[in-house]
Amino acid sequence: MNPFSTHAPRSLRGVIWMAVAVVVAASCLAVASLLPEGNLLHASAFVVSLAGKYLSYAMLALAVDLVWGFAGILTLGHAAFFALGGYAMGMYLMREIGARGVYGNADLPDFMIFLSWKSLPWYWWGSEHFIWAAVLVVAVPGLLAGVFGWLAFRSRVSGVYLSIITQALTYALMLAFFQNGLGFGGNNGLTDFKDILGADLHAPHTRAVLLVVTGVLLAASLLAARFVVGGRFGNLLVAVRDAESRTRFLGYRPEQAKLLVWVFSAMIAGVGGALYVTQVGIINPGEFAPANSIESVIWVAVGGRGTLCGAVLGAILVNMGKTLFTAWLPEFWLYGLGLLFICTTLFLPNGLMGLWRHARKPPPEEVTPEVADTQGDEA
Amino acid sequence: MHRVRTTCLLAALWLGAMLLPGHGARADAFADLASPQLGAVTAAISTLAASPDPQAGAALQALGERSLFAAPDGNVYIRHGENYVEARTGQPAASVPEGMKPIRLNNRIRAALAGVQAGRDLLASQPATRLRAADALYARHDPAMLPAVEHALAVEKDAAVRTRLTEVRAATILGQPPAPDALASRLEAVRALGGVGGAQARGILAGVAASDAEAPAVRHEAQQAVSRIDWHLRAWGVAQNAFYGLSYGSVLLLAATGLAITFGVMGVINMAHGEMMMIGAYVTWMVQQAIRATVPALEPVAILVAIPVAFGVCGALGIVIERGLIRFLYGRPLETLLATWGLSLILQQAVRSIFGPTNIAVQTPGWLSGAVAVGGMDITLNRLAILVFAGLVLGGLMLVLRHTPLGLQMRAVTQNRRMAALMGIRTPRVDALAFGLGAGLAGLAGVAVSQIDNVSPNLGQSYIIDSFMVVVFGGVGNLWGTLAAALALGMGGKVLEPTIGAVSAKIAILVLVILYIQRHPRGMFPVRGRGVES
C-alpha cells in the first residue's frame, strides 16, 4: 500500500525544528498580546484564543496521525477522546466557578441545580482538584481507548470495519452526552468558566500563559510521538500497517503494538481537548460529532500522513483556512472542505510534506507502487 | 376595565331573570334554551329530546344550526330565511320582536346536542348509524341517556350493535355515583367493560377501583379488569412497537442494500450514500411538482413515477461518481472513504444552495395516507407500503444478482476480484455498474423515506450511521445478512425504546453492534475460506 520512505518524515531534526517553531510562535504571540492596545504588534484576545484553538487541534491531528499514519488505523472517532479530555478539564473549570454561578451554589454547578439534583454524581468527586482533573484528562480517554482497542485489535477488526465502528463509538458518545441525565450539562455542555487555578480565564495574562502552555505541551507531544515512532517500535508499526500478518509470523503481536500506540494517541488527543476547553471556554456534545473526527483526519491528510510535522502543519493551515473562509464566504466553506477531501486524496496522497520533500530532493529511485497487491493474500 | 363591566352586566341580568314575576310558572324547556346558565340549557336539551312534541326536535335542530333566537320577552323563535316562527307553537311570528339575539352555542351545548343526536340515531334504520351513535354515547356516558340506551337495547337486533350498547350501558352506569342498591348492576357493568378493553374502559375501571365510595366487591372486580386490560394493552403495545421496528428495519434495509453492494463488490464504503438518498427524496419532490404543473390528474401516482426516475437519476450520478472519482482510488478503501465524505459535503451544500436549507413538503398521496386498525394497533399505510416496497426491492435485487449476467459478474468480483478479472470479466465496468446500482438503490430508499420523514439537505446524515451498522453487522457479500441485520437493528431499537427511551435505545444498539463486531469481525454472515483474509 502506497509505499513511501519513512526516513525523512520521522527525522528527529524536523520534529525538533517543528517543536521549537511551535513554542517560539506561541510565545511571541503571547508576548504580543500583552503589549498595550495601540501598539502595532498588539495581538487581540480573539487572535490568542484562535491560536490556542489551532494548537489544540494540532494535538488532535498528531494523535490521528500516530494511529493512521503509522499504524494504518483510519480512526473516524478520535474527536471522542479529544472531547473526553475536554469534559474532564471542563468539570474542574465548572467547579472553579464555585458560588459565582447564577444559582450561587458553591457545591453544585448551575445545570445540576436546574435539574434539581441534590448532590454531585460520584464521577464528579475530586473534580475540584486540578491535579485530579489533569489525571482524568489522560486517564479517561486512555481507558476508553484501551478497552475499545483491546476488544477491536484482539479480534482483528481492521480496515473499513474498524473505521466504521470508531465512528459509531463517537456517535454513541455524542448521543449519550446530549442527555441531561448523564450529568454533563446535556445540550449546553459545560461553559461560563471563570478561573483556572485561581487565575481569571478572561485576563490577558492568563490567556497568554495558556497559549504558551499549549505550545509547550504540543512540542512535548511532538517529541514524545517522535520517541514512539522514531525507533524500532515505529518500524514495527509501519510493518504492521503494511503487512500485519507477516509480523505475526515473525513472532510479534500486532494487536499489542496497535493497542499501545492507540492508547498513547488517545491520551494526546485528551490533552489537546483539555487545552482547547480552557481557551475556547466551552465544551458541548457537538464536539463528539462524527464530522469533527473526519475533519481531523483531513488535516492530517493535507499535512502529510505519516509525518509528525505534517499533522501539526495541516491542522493549523486547514483551520486557518476555515476561519478565513467562514468569515468571507460562509456558504462556500463546505464546498471548500469537500474539495479539500477529494483533491488531497486524489492528487496529494503524501500531503504538503510529501510535496515539499519531493521538491527539495527528488527520490533517488522511483518507488513502484504495487496498487493491485492490496488484496495480498499470502495463502 | 372592560371585563369588569361585562361581569357586572351579566350578574345584573341573572339577578333580573331570577326576580322576574312568574319565572317558575313559565319555566318551560323552550324558554330554558335561552337561559344564561349552562346547566339549565343542557337540562332543557335533555327534556326536549325526550319529548314527543315535533316542535321540540325542530327547536333542537335550529339550535344546532345557530338559527334559534331569543327575544327579550322570553319567547324563542326559529329563523327560516327572513322569517321567524315561534319555536313552541310553530306559528309564524306576527311581528319580529325588538332586540332578538341568537342563542349562543358552546362546546358543552354542542356535546349535549350530539348526545341527543346519538340518542335519536340509536333507533335509526342503518346498523352502521346505530353503531356510530353507540360509539358517541360510549365516550360520553351521560346518565341522562341511560333510558334511551336501555330502550334501544330492548329493540336492537344486530349483534355488534347490541354488544356495543351493552358496553355503553355499563359505562353509563359506572359513570354515576355508586348507590348501595345498585351493587349487582355495577358488578355486571364492570365485567362488561372489562370485556371491552381499551384505554377508555381502563380509565373508567381504574376510577372505580380507586373509588372509596365503591363496594369492595366491585372494586376488586374492577381492579382485576384493569390488570387484564393492562396486559392486553401491553401486548398490543409490543405488537405496535414490533411494527414500528419492522418499518424502521425496512427503511434501513433499503438504505443499506446499496451500501452493502458497493462494499461487497468494491470493498469501499460510500460515505455519500446518505446524500444519494437525500437526492432521491428531492427527485421525488421534483417529480411531484412537475406532474402537478403538467397533468394534475396524475398527481396521486406521482410517487410511482418517482420510483424509476429516482433510481435512474441516482444511478447515473453514481456511475459518474465512480468514473470521475472512485476509480482513481482503487485499492485504497480508506482514502475512498475520505473522498466520498468530501463529496457528501459538496452534495449537501449544493442541495442547500439550490433548494434552501429548510424542509420541503413531499406530498403523501391519499391512497398512502391514513391507518388501518388491527386489534389494538395502528398500521399506517405509508409505513406498510414501505415495508412491501423494501421487500420488492430486495426480491428484485436478488433476481438481478442471481439471474442476470451483471449479477453473476458482480458476485464473481465480490468473491475473487483477481480471478474474475482473469476470467475476462471487465472489472472496471462491473465496478461502475455496481456503484451505479448502489446509488440507484439509495435513490429508491430516498423515495421511501420522503413519505415518512422530513426532507431536508441533512436527510442523509440521519440514516448513514445506522446503515453502516447494518452493513458491518450483516457481513459482506450476502443480502440475507443485510436483511437480517436491518431487521435486527430496526426491531432491537424499537423493542428497547419503551423501557429505556429512544436515545438510550440507540446508544445501546450501537454499543451492542460494536461489541458484536469485536466478536465477529466479519459480521453475521462472513464469507469464509482460504484467501478471504485481506
Add this chain to the structure above:
Amino acid sequence: MTASLLLDMRDVSVTFDGFRAINSLSLALRPGEMRAIVGPNGAGKTTMMDIITGKTRPDTGTVRFQGHDLTRLDEPAIARLGIGRKFQKPTVFEALSVTENLLLSLKGVRSPFAVLMARMNAQERERIDHLLRLTRLEAVADQPAGGMSHGQKQWLEIGMLMGQEPELLLVDEPVAGMTDAETMATADLLREINRTRSVVVVEHDMDFVRALGVGVTVLHEGSVLAEGTLDAVSADPRVIEVYLGR
C-alpha cells in the same frame, strides 16, 4: 518415540465450508531433516503450512513441535517457538529499509514495551551485517525494501527468516518464477541452511526437488499419498495416476 520427532502431525483434518482441504493428514519430521512436499494444486500443501504456523486451526488431530501442542497456540507464539515461514510471494516491509527489515526479524525483543525501548546494540549490528553479507544486500542496506527487484526481495525475506534463527523453516515454492541458474543457487542455499536447521519445502518443480536430494512426501486431496525418496515415489503407480492419469 514422539520425543525424538521435531514435528509430529497426526490425523489432522480441516474443512472450509464443506470442502475438506486436509483429510486425516499425518506427517513426521526428525530434527535436522529436510523434507520436500509435492502435490498437485489443491492437494492441501499451503493449508498444511497454515496449520503448522497457526494461521488455520484444524478441526481434528494433533500437531506437536518439540512437545508443544501447536493447535493451542497462535501465529506469534508458534513463531517464537522457532518456526519460520517464507511465503510464496515475497512479503517484506516495503516502507522500511533493508536494515530495518532485518532488525525487526532478529530473534530477541518481541513485547511492545521492550520494542519501544529497544535501541540497536553492537551484537545486533553484527548479526545484521552478517545477514547483509549472506544475502548480498550490503549495497542497498539503507534503501526502502519496496524499491528492490523481485529477486532482491526473495533474498531479503530469506535473510529475515535466518534472522529469526528458527529450528524449523517452512518454505513455500521458493523457486517459482526463477531461472534455472537461480533455482540451483536456491537449492544450494537451502542445503546450506539445512546444515543447522530443519526445513520443509513445498515445491512443484521436480528438478529442484531432485537437486535438493531429500525425502519427498506426496500430498493428494488433503492426505499423504506416498512418502520416500523421489525415485521411489515417482515409480508409485498411484502418484503417476494423480500426476499424469487424468
